[in-house]
Amino acid sequence: MSHTIPVRLPSALIEHHAIDLERRYTDGWGMRVDDVATAPSGDLYVLAYVYRSTGSWGDDAADIDPDATKANFGYTVLTKYAPDGTVSATAVSGQDRHLRQDTTYGGPKPGLGDDLWWAKGLCLLPDGTLAATGPDDHTHLITADLATVTARHTMPRRRHDDGPKNPFASWISATPGGRLLCTTGEYGVYNYGNLLTNIVSLTDQPLTADSKPTLRALVSMEAEPEKHTEADLRPDLLWRGEPVGMAHRPRPSLSEHLTQLEPTAGSFAWSDSRLGRPAVLREDLFVVPVFGHIYRGGSRGQRFAFVLVDDQGQIVGQLGGMHLHRDSPFTGHIFEIAADPVRGRVYHLNRYGLFVWTADGVRVQRLDLQDKRYKLLKHFTLRDCTPDGELILVHHTQHLMLRIPCPSTPGGLGPRVEDALRAYARERTALKKQLQPVNWHWIDHTTPVHRL
Template identity: 75%
Template sequence: MTYAIPVPLPSALVDHHAVDLERNYSDGWGVRVDDVATAPSGEMYVLHGVYRAHRVDDNGADAAKTVNFGYSLLTRYAPDGAVLATAVSGQSEYMRQDTTLGGPTTGLGEELWWAKGLCVLPDGTLAVTAPNDQTHLVTADLTAVTAHYGASRRRHEDGPSDPFATWISTTPGGRLLCTTGEYGVYNYGSLIGNIVSLTDQPFAPSAKPSLRALASMEAEPVKHTEADLRPGVLFHGRPVGMDHRPRPSLTEHLTALELTATQYDWHDARLGRPAVVREDLFVVPVFGHIYRGGSRGQRFAFVLVSDEGEFVGQLGGMHLHRDSPFTGFCFEVAADPERERIYHLNRYGLFAWTATGIRAQRLDLEDKRYKLLKHFTLKDCTPAGELILVHRTQHLMLRIPCPAVLGDLSQVMEDALRSYAKERTALKKQWQPVNWHWVNGAAPLHRL
């Protein structure tokens, strides 16, 4: 099995913009990895991006090395980790019309640039999602965008509004677990994720399914009107909005459960990406307000919700301060429906739970055997039962098999990290990366 897999930049993009890979990110450019998704066939997809912003002290430099740009990239991998193709979408109108990297785009660049989520739908189509319930459908071979859905960023902005979801995950039975936004949450004028919902019909470019609301994070968004109703998001057969939504809300449940908590502790909370534990059970991250001066010790919870909207409980065994996900903003959870396991990684530990919410493992990242994990973000659990982690600075993926018995997690992790270190050394000799930037010129490059 391959443990270490690079996330590369297309050589055509690097050459066209004369990207100096040795420059520090503080000089106004950067590369990010947003999400990873795996198809049942074993093929993997990575959503990542690269940008560069003009700096005042760049005046007089070569224009090719200073022009602004921003691209979202989709890279497709074979099951063995080989790069099969990359698709690129430009952020600005200028980049959308530039034909150097494979022809003009369809005009989705700015929306796709903000994309954060990636999901492989049951028919193999990719769903790329972004805030404001932006959803793009992309063919599995990365050659075309087949549909686009989105809403206005502000409550009273003019323009077309046909949103779908901000996050999407698939269940083993092919249903879609989603989050959608509402205007007026905490009196904000922009869309904020507030509803966890489920589809009972397939998603196709010509047939967007309706969403059945399971849970709401905040119970009473402010000043809702008929104009704020979402005809595609239903609760008991009627559109969610105003005073019609699942109650009690998740924050109301959490306040009632925790004797030392008050409703204020959950004011300005946020909804993370839900994960599928099994066909009828999901885990939903909810985390409190983020403060500029630091939020370690703030309240957070990983809530278990059934496919009928029942509040089942929450994941236990985490300390608000000692295990805080606010350090580094590590709120991701991944689940293995085959074994009904749940995983979470933050700067303090790797955690594993059973489907009942009982913590089965905590690997302390201060232990030198697991300390390398501090540099990774948990992104996915594949249909084959493999955890996918992404190194935050070295642009490498770490693929780890989930143990059949959670008691074996520590040994599996030790073995994976040793193999990863050896494979990383071999990859450096093969790819010759510059400052941990991997460049690929062999795979086909498509333009979205």
């Protein structure tokens, strides 16, 4: 199995919009990998975002250049890779109405971009269906071959906006037993008029194209969202059998719990906090990232926590062993975690270290990225932990995925990382000679492009 896999861009999309791959991203275009999901078979699903902004904006058609080679665009690119890194399917979908100029790869309401918002996360459901999720509890179900969108669950961003109101979740992760760990938004959190992610919940029934399960609330970020009304209640999001809303929600909230743990920090220590994407550590235990307010002038040293919550909504602890300043995930705003429920491990990679914890929250390893053996990890983002216990990392600028096999015993990750980084250097050189990337963009000339 290959250690290093290129993230491919379909040539049809590049040619259609005449994308100059030699240009810098500061010139108004870019590409990023938002998420990776791994199937038990070893197949990889990669969710990428490709965009260009030429400076022309507005809803009026007169403000838009009809020439596809000059127009703004924004696309989700979904790609399925075999375990050896070959591409088996590619699908694209137009997104933001301000970034979509023609109907070749996006129409008035295409694929994953209904209305204004787009997919940010992937989850492989137990039946093999792919769930693409995004802000404002948008969820789209896609067949495993990326051929068809079988269900759409969407929500207006603001409570008074027009549009369909059939939301599901902003993030989804599957447990080993097939349940779904989800996050959902609420109006009125911190007095905001739009949806902010505030509830962590669990389903006991499957999500399918024909049925949407009830979400059982486990814990909330903010205890009492201001200006939340009965009109904002969702019949599919319940706590103790009743819709979550106003004062009816799990207590204590995460912000209340964390404030109680550190009363000397003051009542504003966790004010305006946010939820990250939860991870499944065991069938009955989850890790919920919480991070404090992000300041424009820099937030290193701000409070953050990775809280352990069980499947009954009890807060049972948190991941330990991280320093607020020395290990801060606020540098680069890197709050992603990956969990291995089979072996009971949690992983986190930021600009300062690669961290490993056991299921009881004890930190067993920290690989210091100042160490020259691991320094290259600063250029990667941790995106997934496979069912086989491999970490999937994505290089920020070279658009390559790196597999790192983890040891079965805690604390032995260092040699595996060293070996993987050496293999990465060799395989990157071989791939560069074979595929001839343009400015580290890897072009797929053979796989047909399917529009979702």
